[in-house]
Amino acid sequence: MTLDLYVPKISELHIADRPRERLLRQGAESLSNQELIAILLRSGTRSESVLQIANRVIGFYDKIQDLQHATVEEMTSVKGVGEAKAVQLLAAVELGKRLARKQSNDRYVIRSPEDAAAYLMPDMASLTQEHFVALFLNVKNEVLHKSTIFIGSLNSSIVHPREVFREAVKRSAASIICAHNHPSGNPAPSPEDIEVTKRLAEAGRIVGIDLLDHLIIGDHQFLSLKEGDFI
Incomplete structure (x- = not known):
């Protein structure tokens, strides 16, 4: 009782x-x-x-x-x-x-995976559904814009590079950082996560807009696919 x-x-x-x-x-x-x-x-x-x-x-x-x-x-x-x-x-x-979000008159500068995670975690750490987000940066690594590209389970047929880089070109971005959350709280990458990352990195090399990193956000923890040598 x-x-x-x-x-x-x-x-x-x-x-x-x-x-x-x-x-x-x-x-x-x-x-x-x-x-x-x-x-x-x-x-x-x-x-x-x-x-x-x-x-x-x-x-x-x-x-x-x-x-x-x-x-x-x-x-x-x-x-x-x-x-x-x-x-x-x-x-x-x-x-x-x-x-x-540490909003101020100055643009947020991302110098490391930790900087990107600090920027993204307040909105993404507790989401109950997967969100795929892109940050578009200028040549000084300042965030120009944040966009949610897709909501749902991640796979390479749905998260297509053209959707990401169309927005990057529109924003005159010099580079991008992608991120998505794992509602389970475990940021370990799946085979689909790695495949999407490699496709985005290759597309970025072709169009001249670098994919700096792809973060997986878990329950107030994250994993950098760049540091994991997947990019």
């Missing part, structure tokens, strides 16, 4: 232990995921505290990272979360995603 975890009401907590007061006194980094969500939700209902609703939101998803793919429909299916609260949460999630 599983016992439900008791979640106290805000009014039952000492004022110094309430989420907003603790944030002001100790900083946002000291708060739990539940407390941060409670602050975003702002208030509970007549029958439940905001902490209880926040706890239910967290329990609705397998892991906190899954919130980045949440929809209004999913959020409002959680008891105690109406449309207004769902919008507040999704706005905060989107702001966090934008901050994670």
Whole structure:
């Protein structure tokens, strides 16, 4: 028999232990995921505290990272979360995603596989379906554009070089970096991954736009096919 975890009401907590007061006194980094969500939700209902609703939101998803793919429909299916609260949460999630991309007035420069992975992981690490993405770079290795080329299982008949290099020519790219995710979390390359990589590298040599790397993104880990000598 599983016992439900008791979640106290805000009014039952000492004022110094309430989420907003603790944030002001100790900083946002000291708060739990539940407390941060409670602050975003702002208030509970007549029958439940905001902490209880926040706890239910967290329990609705397998892991906190899954919130980045949440929809209004999913959020409002959680008891105690109406449309207004769902919008507040999704706005905060989107702001966090934008901050994670390290957006600035300067273009993002990629000097290593680690740089490329840091740029891509916030969006790709928790995807539940395979996405094949291309980064188009200028001669200074600055990212000009990011494009999702294909969504679905990777194979050489679907991810065709012409789709990738058509966009590269359009963007006047000097080179490209490709990446796709493995929803299983394991970034080990499949035979199809290696075949696609070799076809793209050969096409790049023909058109004069180098394939610098092909990354496979797993569960907050990645593999570089360039470092694996597949390019």
